[in-house]
Amino acid sequence: MEIQFKTDNHQQGSFFIEESGNQIAELDFAINGDVINAYHTGVRKEYEGQGIAGKLFDRLVSYAREHGYKIIPTCSYILAKFRRHPELFDDIWVRSEDEPAGDACGVKPR
Template structure:
């Protein structure tokens, strides 16, 4: 996975932002290294159904991996994303891997 240049990390607001068509899709987080707790994924209704949340998820995962952070997917969308893409579970905190039924590590 690669970093998406259109998505920015607004560290002051504790969220990743993706501006599209005058609106902003966001992933909110709490950072406490080495953990990155993903709390919410918000996509404006007019932009739903276009894969934007998945695009944000792929970016956040790549960023966490690059920064050696472990994701705590409290957000229901992120939890479901990892269940659909267990190959990305290497960045999920071990406790959350167990509770989500994910593999111990990517193989």
């Protein structure tokens, strides 16, 4: 499964995976200056549990580091990944007192 990327003038972006022409997973974000607001991760039900959301997350982190972005994780899945190993993301994580604690996106933290 190949991760694809699309952007709208570097203001909105998405990493996504398609299979047989159908989108099966996405990680959506907005860009404001040097900050990415990662606000949604979703995987179609029949593809859950295969590590697909984790692959999209890894691609987001790589993209941020490659291009000098910081990340505000407003998607609960991404926030949970950051919180699990905060030392790995200190260079890109913009922490906020208003970070979501619930299910703000389509993938439940494990």
